[in-house]
């Protein structure tokens with residue numbers, strides 16, 4: 001598994017704004033979507049292209065198009081929804097598979113409650129979206145579920161990740177690449193990422 005920490009100034013600037021303590025729900029949503037779009041740009045950088053001939057205003061022209069890659073975007077409920085609009089702006093034709101998990105407040109283990117995957121997921125690249133990779137439990141459970149459904153090409157896009165979660169995800173799924181705006185310092189005793197963003201789901205849904 002490769003971990004790609006995206007150091008592009010636009011990503012880092014937007015992340016700095018996301019970290020502001022008194023950020024509004026509206027602003028948090030906007031920035032989460034924008035960083036989601038920029039992470040998508042990076043995560044798709046190695047998609048194969050092919051030459052095709054297009055009829056252009058000046059006649060036929062050889063152009064590059066993405067070759068045969070079908071994508072499904074997989075937001076992990078709830079907070080993954082906050083990145084979805086930005087990702088879809090980059091890939092408006094992507095199909096959406098939804099996985100519902102929440103983290104038990106005492107054990108920090110993921111609790112499953114919903115899934116609706118696209119039927120041909122075995123033929124698609126899956127981009128899993130979640131603002132936070134903390135202990136890694138929710139992401140690992142999602143990848144387990146996608147692999148069980150036949151998906152073999154999976155990437156994870158996160159705003160912020162903890163080293164503990166990255167290590168656990170790497171051990172569980174060494175074939176899955178991660179794209180993160182920041183690898184933060186550590187988890188606190190409540191398994192929250194430090195410095196992190198706080199509770200991303202609450203900030204996106206306004207449920208604080």
Ligand code: PRP
Pocket residue numbers: 076077078079080101102103104108110130131132133134135136137138139165191200201202
């Ligand atoms: C948060 C976050 C991740 C998970 C990360 O979700 O959005 O899904 O916790 O923690 P982990 O890496 O330790 O599993 P939460 O359980 O708060 O649910 P929500 O998205 O519905 O708010």
Ligand code: URA
Pocket residue numbers: 132134191192193194196197198199200201
């Ligand atoms: N979930 C969050 O929303 N934030 C964290 O820091 C950890 C889990």
